[in-house]
Amino acid sequence: MKQHSSSGEDEILSNSYDKVQAVFMDRDGTIGGTGHFVHPDSFTLYPNAQKSIDLLKLAGIRVFALTNQHRISRGEATVEAFNKQFQGYGFDQAYICPHEDECVCRKPKPGMLIDAAKEHNLDLTKCVVIGDVGSTDMLAAHAVGAKKILVRTGWGTPLINDISGEMGGNGA
Numbered sequence: 001m002k003q004h005s006s007s008g009e010d011e012i013l014s015n016s017y018d019k020v021q022a023v024f025m026d027r028d029g030t031i032g033g034t035g036h037f038v039h040p041d042s043f044t045l046y047p048n049a050q051k052s053i054d055l056l057k058l059a060g061i062r063v064f065a066l067t068n069q070h071r072i073s074r075g076e077a078t079v080e081a082f083n084k085q086f087q088g089y090g091f092d093q094a095y096i097c098p099h100e101d102e103c104v105c106r107k108p109k110p111g112m113l114i115d116a117a118k119e120h121n122l123d124l125t126k127c128v129v130i131g132d133v134g135s136t137d138m139l140a141a142h143a144v145g146a147k148k149i150l151v152r153t154g155w156g157t158p159l160i161n162d163i164s165g166e167m168g169g170n171g172a
């Protein structure tokens, strides 16, 4: 439904009010890879993932990586290697939890989103989190009121099937 507005200026103001400020993307199973740990040197993007990042940036939306990588704690990769990877794709910044033990940043905790909001002056309710796992990506988004997009790649498809089962499908 189209709302009538008294002037073009109102429309511009309401559009800027609703505009998405930033998109946070999980890595494994969301933009590429397998859903499991893959070293940045061996990681490949899904078709159109790069195009999606580029289009968001063209639209003036900041794009951040949001990823749990506890294998960093085990010495299987470095934060630098991940940062370099995400920079190569054009991400404005990467938020990476490298921890294996208890921390405040590992999704589903919203620590990385809260840090990003402070560092980039974001209203998280006007941000989007895209991921393939409900119990980490979607819960972190939910904790701060961000918009949630669960993809069908990675672990996403079985999760979406589970959800539709719960909502009155035939069950599994």
Ligand SMILES: [Mg+2]
Pocket: 026, 027, 028, 029, 030, 035, 131, 132, 133, 154
């Ligand atoms: Mg994932």
Ligand SMILES: [Zn+2]
Pocket: 097, 098, 099, 103, 104, 105, 106
């Ligand atoms: Zn952490």
